[in-house]
Amino acid sequence: MSLTDAAAAPGLATSEALRVRGATKTYGAVEALRGADLTVRRGTVHAVCGDNGAGKSTLIKLISGVEAPDGGEISVDGRPVHFADPHAALAAGIATIHQDLGLAPRMAIYQNIFMGSELTRRILGVPVLRRRAMIARSAEFLAQLNSAITDMTVPVDTLSGGQRQAVAICRALRWKAETIIMDEPTAALGVRETAQVLALIRRLREQGVTVILISHNMADVVAVADSVTILRAGRTVLERATEGLDADSLSHLILFVGAEAA
Structure with a gap:
């Protein structure tokens, strides 16, 4: 029995939002993935951890459709998928919020949330932006996250780091994402802003959204x-529930579990 199978967490939801089995990816002479596995259960927050070079970024690129695996299988809702690009992953309900967030800082909040999917109507055959509708819908998305932001017309560059994360999450929700990948969402944030982002993640889980969290911050993970x-x-060396773990014990697992096989 593998470590992954042996450590299946009791008490977690049984339905799988995402499964990766035996993923491999090579860049020239570098084997970035050598048979990685990942099982993410619906409506949960699942962290992916490991030292630099462990394969986290490559695994996320495969899941988000940025790159195709050389081998292995990816399944969404129990069905094998093959993503040609990030749009295909998004169509399957998987959105990725990268560390840089991908926001346009000088554009308004509502413009960022609806970027690439603007609401329009036709007047005399000419498409016209439905500005009021987008502002109203943006406010609804942010209200779902219990955000205190009320003015949807302010530029994003006036917001705090935690508030910018909220805008990026709302854009993913606008695309009807059921699984959101968050890459180092608290990097370079202060204590207060980090708390805001962690509250956003908890709020997503409360609403049934699946979150895949990539983080070097073990305190955030637990x-x-x-x-x-x-x-x-x-390679995947361990997959388990975080129950009973603190930041120090998780760091110990990352440093020592599977080290002899590396």
Whole structure:
């Protein structure tokens, strides 16, 4: 029995939002993934951890459709999928919020939320933006996250780091994402803003959204994640519930579990 199978967490939801089995990816002579596995259960927060070079970024690129695996299988809702690009992943309900958030800082909040999917109507055959509708819908999305932001017309560059994360999440919700990948969402944030982002993640889980969290901050992981996958040298060495773990014990697992096989 593998470590992944042996550590299946009791008490978690049984339906799988996402499953990766035996994923491999090579860049020239570098084996970035050498048979990585990942099981993410619907409506939970699942963290992916590992040292630099463990394969986290490559695994996320495969799941988000940025790159195709050389081998292995990815399944969404129990069905095998093959993503040609990020739009295909988004169509399957998977949105990725990268560390830089991908926001246009000088554009208004509502413009960022509806970027690429603007609401329009036709007047005398000419498409016209439905500005009021987008402002109203943006306010609804932010209200779902219990955000205190009330003015949807202010530029994003006037917001705090935590508030910008909220805008990026709302854009994913606008695309009807059922699974949101968050890459280092609290990097470079202060204590207060980090708390805001962790509250956003908890709020997503409350609403049934599945979150895949990539983080080097073990305190953040044990604070919000239901389960964790640990990668080492391109392989999954452990997948288990976070129950009973603190930041120090999780760091120990990352450093030592599977080290002899690397």
